[in-house]
Amino acid sequence: MSLERSDVEKIAHLARLAVSEDELEAVASDLSNILNLVEQMDAADTEGVIPMAHPLHMTQRLREDAVTEQNKREQFQSIAPLTEEGLYLVPRVIE
Amino acid sequence: MHNKTISELAQGLRAGDFSSVELTQTYLDRVARFNPQLNSYITICEATALQAAALADQQISDGDAPLLTGIPIAHKDIFCTDGVKTSCGSKMLDNFIAPYDAHVVSLFKQAGAVMLGKTNMDEFAMGSSNENSFYGPVHNPWKSGAVPGGSSGGSAAAVAAGLCVAATGTDTGGSIRQPAAFCGITGLKPTYGRVSRYGMIAFASSLDQGGPMARTAEDAAAMLQVMAGFDTRDSTSAEQPVPDYTAGLNDDIAGLRIGVPREYLGGGLDPAIEASIQLALAEYKRLGAELVEISLPNTELGVPTYYVVAPAECSSNLSRFDGVRFGHRCSEPKDLEDLYKRSRGEGFGAEVKRRIMVGTYALSAGYYDAYYLKAQKIRHLISDDFRDAFKQVDVIMGPTAPSTAFGIGEKADDPVTMYLSDIYTIAVNLAGLPGMSIPVQPVDGMPVGLQLIGNYFEEAKLLNVAHRLQQVTDWHSATPAGFE
Amino acid sequence: MQWETVIGLEIHAQLATKSKIFSGAATAFGSEPNTQACNVDLGMPGVLPVLNKAAVRMAVTFGVAIDAEIGQRSVFARKNYFYPDLPKGYQISQFELPIVGKGEVEIELDRGVHKPVGVTRAHLEEDAGKSLHEDFHGMTGVDLNRAGTPLLEIVSEPDMRSAKEAVAYAKKIHQIVQYLGICDGNMQEGSFRCDANVSVRPVGGPLGTRAELKNLNSFRFLERAINIEVERQIDLLEAGGKVVQETRLYDADNDETRSMRSKEEANDYRYFPDPDLLPVELDEGLIESIRTSMPELPDAKRARFSADYGLSEYDAEVLTSSKSLADYYEQAAKVAGDAKMAANWVMGEFSGALNKAGLTLEQSPVDADALGGMLLRIVDKTISGKIAKQVFESMWAGEGGADQIIEAKGLKQITDVGAIEAVVDGVLQANPGQVENYRNADEKKRPKMLGFFVGQVMKQSKGKANPQQVNELLLKKLD
């Protein structure tokens, strides 16, 4: 698989990563090399093989429905880039 | 003092030969002296370490203090530490003071251990050389200008150079074992689910596992004893009893069946390294073990499969770093999209961005089946290879890495070549098995690691097998020149 | 051309758990911003989700209630997209293996006209936070208190053919989740939210392109928005245009739907199994225990009300329209010992008073025991039905219980024959002309004329004379 600059732009947008014009070529080439490595998977016959998402055959444990967390807003927001009146601020979202 | 094992130090503390404050100060002095050349620490916690040491001395004199009380250790900077900067080796988190402790960190606090600081690492644990750190590369104590391995390179170098007694690391594709091999120390990646991932900043959730990095198997056992255990805050944590890891260290290994995968020898492996491995295997034979040639036929698929699974998971795990609630935020974003793109574009380094993009691509519409689903299926095949192998043998052994530590900058421009250096370690993470690296005969003065792979939850057996070798050889006790 | 409307609904019901679906933070509504968002809800580095058992139980309860397939093995998946109210950059939801599979509910269109509507699936997921667009120097404020609140997303088949059917279906689901006690159903607070997928097609033709309508926070808006959107699509198609697949927002102020974002880029959510969560496996025991402890559902309750209480189909329908009303009614009837009288009072006087005061049932100043206690005094003839209205008004005004009011105001019915006879005699003596007329009137007119005397007696006894005894005495004396 060889990626074009436009593919990189699309992926970078989906991943919300700024990639500058002059980086595009190099990134496309790096990603293409990685995808070529990855495509060695094609050699494997996986007919009928069940996909494995977890290394252990465990099932989800369930938690009792109880409130265990207290308000720590001040502490959490002390490391936030921008807050006001207890809210996290971001550039205006237009709907 | 810095050449003693944990149990020797614990004894010394209890006998009153030295106090934890003295011990801690000794280590802090070494850190102050050697860290500028090694760069193994990102954060040094001098004041809090001495406070913790004083408290430990009190507890020891009160009696009944756990083994690790007063022992100076270091945590990889991927573990959240309440009130202490937790950078994960990234500019993204350069300003992140974690508001809580990782489960592992709180366990060490409860055990009375003294945290000297946070160790350097590849950004978000993505790398095999520690060159991908926002805080600069770490130097291998055995050779300045050589990499310590990665991603737990700071921990490995710190332990090897005697800048802490032992350290924590994490291993997603070899990140404990490979730096342990490069720096000549003992590192253990436990079974997936053995150590809680709570508060350990996620790279690839289905592969990540924390583990100990120490000078000896005995020390690693003591460290794992603290780290291992069920945690209700981690849904993937295993509800399994924790055995006494030191109890069986001296067990006889006569009759032990050691599987040697033919795919792990020859090929791209440096012949000198192969010779070191054979030398160690011969020692095991002398100890009464039986060598069995086995096959792990899907070995070559490990790296390609890993480079779909890990990036896919990381692309999603790292979406939370968006400049809104914590971490780096670009200046004066012109709109929301600009905030996201520039905060992430500036906060992440090149390798992290590469992997996020590979993962994003592998999960995107039209490619999911060919990449992600295919990888999940091969993961099953790889896992089955090991399952079959463990029907014949008790442990599997081979090299940890195909070469000794390479030079800083040597492979930095070629991500794919770098990825291939994890060929022997990656499959173990895909299968979720425990793996270990211990030092064997060096090559050209550089450490070489023997990898031990065990069946699920058989960490005790790995530690026993490793310890037996360390009782009859002294490869593990070599100290890099200049750090005696 | 004859157009046919095709509608499918996606309903998000907030599950009534105490804590969030993946964290131990509280779910209570209306707290100070970000005071109920713990490190897991904020998507802090290193934190992990742990699934709430109650949310799972509630989802299964819904599945059992609509007789759906229950996913014995279900999987949580990540839906990846960036938005400020989505802290982790992904929503934990379910994709391939939802907890509830295919099911069905029946809606009533007109009296006796029923129609089945298919439920495609219902899955568990976490809610997002809220973006507040008030002015923060031109910025948006983000409150993550709601982030991580458990939702059950109920997806219907595109089985509905009109706004009216869509509303009937939405009301039915609303009724079911409230009956099950798994959702408070409060649409104002966003506990029950509907999105409608609307398309039109020539009758019998292939499915048209659909638009997804959002922001429908009342049944009335749901109906309005669909009707307006159907009109818009038909106009567009008849003018030779094309419907584009998009999300449209219902604007109640201007009574129109408008495109939410003109984004050409299709969403690519990159769903994949959440590696932090393991597959949920439900054991038969859990499903069985839910099945056996299933509360009575609306249809069953309605049938029982008709059969056991002798109520008309209409009355039974009204009284079971919400579980709280049904519970209120049953309790009042039980205390009163007269189910029909209780039905009349609950649907009449009581509901009227609530409406007039603009109160919900839960806010009523007269509880079921109090109302039942008053009705009991009608049954045991302590008061008449007419006096009861006066007593009820006083109870509503908070003047106390029925007995207390009857006592304090001396409203006790007069049943002493001698006393009533004295009043009756007085009235007859005072109105000789009317008595004369009555006696000369033919049989058919007499009952109406009798009413005059009853009225006079009741007036003079201040309504306290037992009407039945008054009637009997008057007839005896007049004939």
Ligand SMILES: [Mg+2]
């Ligand atoms: Mg949806």
Ligand SMILES: [Zn+2]
């Ligand atoms: Zn949803």
